[in-house]
Amino acid sequence: MTKRWSKLGGVLGIVYCIAGFFLIFLGWNGAASNDRVPAQIPYVVSGGIGGLGLVVLGSALIVAHSLRTDRVELRGAIEDLRDAIADRGDVAGPTPDEALAAHRAGNPAATTDEST
Numbered sequence: 001m002t003k004r005w006s007k008l009g010g011v012l013g014i015v016y017c018i019a020g021f022f023l024i025f026l027g028w029n030g031a032a033s034n035d036r037v038p039a040q041i042p043y044v045v046s047g048g049i050g051g052l053g054l055v056v057l058g059s060a061l062i063v064a065h066s067l068r069t070d071r072v073e074l075r076g077a078i079e080d081l082r083d084a085i086a087d088r089g090d091v092a093g094p095t096p097d098e099a100l101a102a103h104r105a106g107n108p109a110a111t112t113d114e115s116t
Helices: 002-032 037-087 096-104
Strands: none
Touching: 002 037
16 A cells, blocks of 8 residues: 555646646637637636646656656665675675774774785
């Protein structure tokens, strides 16, 4: 059930964008049917601005869904990298925790294993 809810942001964003473009079209069509400018303003306000708001909201939902998906993939890749590093126990040098502690202490020479 969690996977279904996580995909809802992208689908809902697409639906909002389509509805927004449809409202913009209806507003344009209604405004084009009138010759007088005062009669066109309600169409522009309701269709144009409302449709633009739906398109912006839908785009924001799509971007949020994309960021969420990328974050999950990145976490998986980081876990795979950590597992690969843990499997190679024969590598000389400080552990990532030791290197981070040395870096924070201001001793960058301790973070590298250079013997020149």
